[in-house]
Amino acid sequence: MKIKVGKRWITLVISLLLPVGMGLKTTPAVAxxxxxxxxxxxxxxxxxxxxxHPRPVYNLALETQQAETGVGFYIDxxxxxxxxxxxxxxxxxxxYLDFSGENHELRIGRQRRAWGAALEINPTxxxxxxxxxxxxxxxxxxxxxxxxxxxxxxxxxxxxxxPFHQPAVHKILLPTGLxxxxxxxxxxxxxxxxxxxSGKGVYGWxxxxxxxxxxxxxxxxxxxxxxxxxxxxxxxxxxxxxVGLDLATGLGGAGLWxxxxxxxxxxxxxxxxxxxxxxxxxxxxxxxxxxxVFKKDRMQNKELLLQQALELPIAAIxxxxxxxxxxxxxxGFMLRPEAEISVGDDASLTLAxxxxxxxxxxxxxxxNIKGNSFNVGLSYYx
Amino acid sequence: MKKLLIxxxxxxxxxxxxxxxxxxxxEAVLDKMDATMKAERKYMEEExxxxxxxxxxxxxxVAVWNKNVGEEEMMLVRFLGPANVKGTGFLMKNDEMWLYxxxxxxxxxxxxxxxxxxxxxxxxxxxxxxxxxSAGFSATHxxxxxxxxxxxxxxxxxxxxxxxxxxxxxxxxxxxxxxxxYLPLQIIYYGRDGLAMKKLTxxxxxxxxxxxxxxxxxxxxxxxxxxxxxxxxxxxxxxxxDDSVFSTRYLERGI
Numbered sequence: 001m002k003i004k005v006g007k008r009w010i011t012l013v014i015s016l017l018l019p020v021g022m023g024l025k026t027t028p029a030v031a032x033x034x035x036x037x038x039x040x041x042x043x044x045x046x047x048x049x050x051x052x053h054p055r056p057v058y059n060l061a062l063e064t065q066q067a068e069t070g071v072g073f074y075i076d077x078x079x080x081x082x083x084x085x086x087x088x089x090x091x092x093x094x095x096y097l098d099f100s101g102e103n104h105e106l107r108i109g110r111q112r113r114a115w116g117a118a119l120e121i122n123p124t125x126x127x128x129x130x131x132x133x134x135x136x137x138x139x140x141x142x143x144x145x146x147x148x149x150x151x152x153x154x155x156x157x158x159x160x161x162x163p164f165h166q167p168a169v170h171k172i173l174l175p176t177g178l179x180x181x182x183x184x185x186x187x188x189x190x191x192x193x194x195x196x197x198s199g200k201g202v203y204g205w206x207x208x209x210x211x212x213x214x215x216x217x218x219x220x221x222x223x224x225x226x227x228x229x230x231x232x233x234x235x236x237x238x239x240x241x242x243v244g245l246d247l248a249t250g251l252g253g254a255g256l257w258x259x260x261x262x263x264x265x266x267x268x269x270x271x272x273x274x275x276x277x278x279x280x281x282x283x284x285x286x287x288x289x290x291x292x293v294f295k296k297d298r299m300q301n302k303e304l305l306l307q308q309a310l311e312l313p314i315a316a317i318x319x320x321x322x323x324x325x326x327x328x329x330x331x332g333f334m335l336r337p338e339a340e341i342s343v344g345d346d347a348s349l350t351l352a353x354x355x356x357x358x359x360x361x362x363x364x365x366x367x368n369i370k371g372n373s374f375n376v377g378l379s380y381y382x
Numbered sequence: 383m384k385k386l387l388i389x390x391x392x393x394x395x396x397x398x399x400x401x402x403x404x405x406x407x408x409e410a411v412l413d414k415m416d417a418t419m420k421a422e423r424k425y426m427e428e429e430x431x432x433x434x435x436x437x438x439x440x441x442x443x444v445a446v447w448n449k450n451v452g453e454e455e456m457m458l459v460r461f462l463g464p465a466n467v468k469g470t471g472f473l474m475k476n477d478e479m480w481l482y483x484x485x486x487x488x489x490x491x492x493x494x495x496x497x498x499x500x501x502x503x504x505x506x507x508x509x510x511x512x513x514x515x516s517a518g519f520s521a522t523h524x525x526x527x528x529x530x531x532x533x534x535x536x537x538x539x540x541x542x543x544x545x546x547x548x549x550x551x552x553x554x555x556x557x558x559x560x561x562x563x564y565l566p567l568q569i570i571y572y573g574r575d576g577l578a579m580k581k582l583t584x585x586x587x588x589x590x591x592x593x594x595x596x597x598x599x600x601x602x603x604x605x606x607x608x609x610x611x612x613x614x615x616x617x618x619x620x621x622x623x624d625d626s627v628f629s630t631r632y633l634e635r636g637i
Contacts (some may be wrong), residue, residue, distance in 0.1 A: 036465050036468065037465075038465075038466075100635070105635065112487055113487070114486060114487040114488045115488070116488075117490075117491070150631050153626050153629035153630075153631055154629070156631065200480070200489065200491075200629075200630040201475060201478055201630065204478065206491050248491045249491075250477075250478070250491070250493060250494045252494075253493060253494045253495035253498075253549075254493050254494075254495060255491060255492065255493030255494070257491075278493075279493050280493055280495050281492075281493055281495045281496040281498075281499050282495070282499070283498050283499055283551060284499075285499055285500055313500070313503060315434045315435065315436065315438075315608070316432055316434055316440075316500070316503050316504070316505075316606075316608055317432060317434060317438065317440050317503065342440060344440075345440055345441050345464045346464045346465055346466060348466070379466075381464065381465035381466040382465050
């Protein structure tokens with residue numbers, strides 16, 4: 001086991017040394033100070049916590065980055081916690097090294113990669129695990145080696161290697177209790193990888209084709225039929241392959257896109273997600289987005305989701321946003337009104353309400369949001 | 383009667399040479415103004431101050447690269463500050479536009495309709511930025527009226543332009559061009575309803591590399607009461623940048 005892990009670290013070390021062999025400057029960028037950050041204070045009122053106080057939370061995100069010719073690094077640290085307590089939690093967000101040349105870029109470390117042309121629901125974006133508490137929010141960074149090779153100013157070839165599997169959740173709640181899923185064995189053969197070719201501005205189209213071989217981010221329950229009924233036989237993360245496509249263009253002033261991915265698990269049935277949407281911006285600044293999501297989930301449930309969003313600038317510096325999601329299969333829906341008030345060049349106040357009724361997705365483990373909430377946040381950027 | 387003839391003769395002597403002293407047409411003035419403002423390549427660093435109708439001010443620092451050769455019109459904008467928008471990039475290649483938001487981590491195509499709207503929350507539209515940046519007005523507008531006049535004691539040419547593009551937000555532009563500098567001192571933009579929509583005023587005219595440049599521009603929205611002030615801190619008419627700068631690849635990577 002130790003030898004196997006060692007081999008994987010050797011791969012990482014080779015990846016780190018690769019740019020040297022590619023003739024790049026490897027002068028380390030040192031002594032960089034804090035280059036930016038955000039300090040935020042938020043308070044959230046949750047509907048299901050009727051008699052409790054809102055949890056006042058603070059978060060200080062510090063970024064530091066340095067870029068010299070060919071070499072750079074980036075790290076962000078988050079210090080956060082309950083404002084009523086003195087012990088902060090510290091976590092690393094992204095931390096990576098960048099090696100760039102004339103036609104390529106190599107990024108090694110803990111990072112996020114966002115793929116796809118659709119709004120919030122991106123079926124082709126499977127490199128980083130989603131946050132189950134907020135499936136529409138920012139995904140979790142993972143350790144990966146990601147390289148972009150620019151075939152031209154229009155076409156880019158991307159390759160990604162993810163040596164360690166990082167799931168979205170480790171445990172799953174069943175009627176009989178909370179069960180921990182079998183982790184993916186830390187083995188050389190379980191290395192995840194993906195490739196993508198993308199073109200932008202090709203006869204008025206942006207497109208991308210991608211392939212991924214990896215493991216699902218959410219646990220899967222293998223059911224065994226017994227005389228007393230079906231019982232869970234194994235809870236684990238299935239190996240799967242994903243083939244995806246996204247397209248975006250413009251027509252009559254409107255933006256149009258489609259994005260689809262087909263998932264081929266090693267065990268069990270195949271499933272898919274396809275998204276089609278469009279947006280339009282009016283002369284008044286009103287921005288409208290509409291999107292349809294067709295899904296056949298891992299449990300083979302078919303569903304159609306309708307998603308909508310709008311943004312309206314107020315007095316040029318403030319904005320009102322409204323988002324909604326409706327699942328035609330479950331009848332579940334979510335409404336998200338939000339106001340962002342600019343209180344200075346570097347500060348903003350956000351008021352957001354989330355109303356959820358029913359199940360947003362047919363598959364419970366997908367990260368169904370429960371309960372209504374009201375969130376107030378004050379952010380200062382520096 | 384004799385006195386009247388003498389009076390007419392004097393008036394004619396004064397007026398006729400005056401008429402022939404206008405050696406230019408509206409088209410020629412427009413071409414010369416474009417020649418002053420247009421550049422095949424241009425780089426500018428600007429401070430954009432948004433002033434709302436209530437007087438609140440927000441400031442943004444931007445770097446703008448323009449390329450305008452033949453039918454090709456390209457613009458790359460990078461936000462340098464403040465911190466919450468720093469790193470945001472915008473690329474326009476003819477009718478196609480892309481936006482890069484660092485928080486999103488990817489380049490997103492923008493609907494073409496956005497071109498008629500506000501440029502990054504300012505009182506300028508993408509259409510205004512394009513014309514004032516490097517594209518000029520002669521290729522996209524037709525001169526409908528031309529006359530010589532004075533504006534605050536300065537001799538100017540007044541041009542009435544009509545956009546050739548039927549999808550333009552404007553029905554008419556009324557421009558006052560400085561007779562010596564060939565720079566627009568004022569542009570009044572009329573909406574499709576025929577009413578004055580916006581007013582651009584230029585200030586602090588200086589020579590840079592032998593060209594006259596307005597160091598400060600102010601666009602007022604006459605309906606909303608807001609205004610945007612553009613302070614040009616740096617301008618380079620021959621920046622040493624490769625054509626590949628105007629690509630989504632550079633939008634994402636930065637320059």
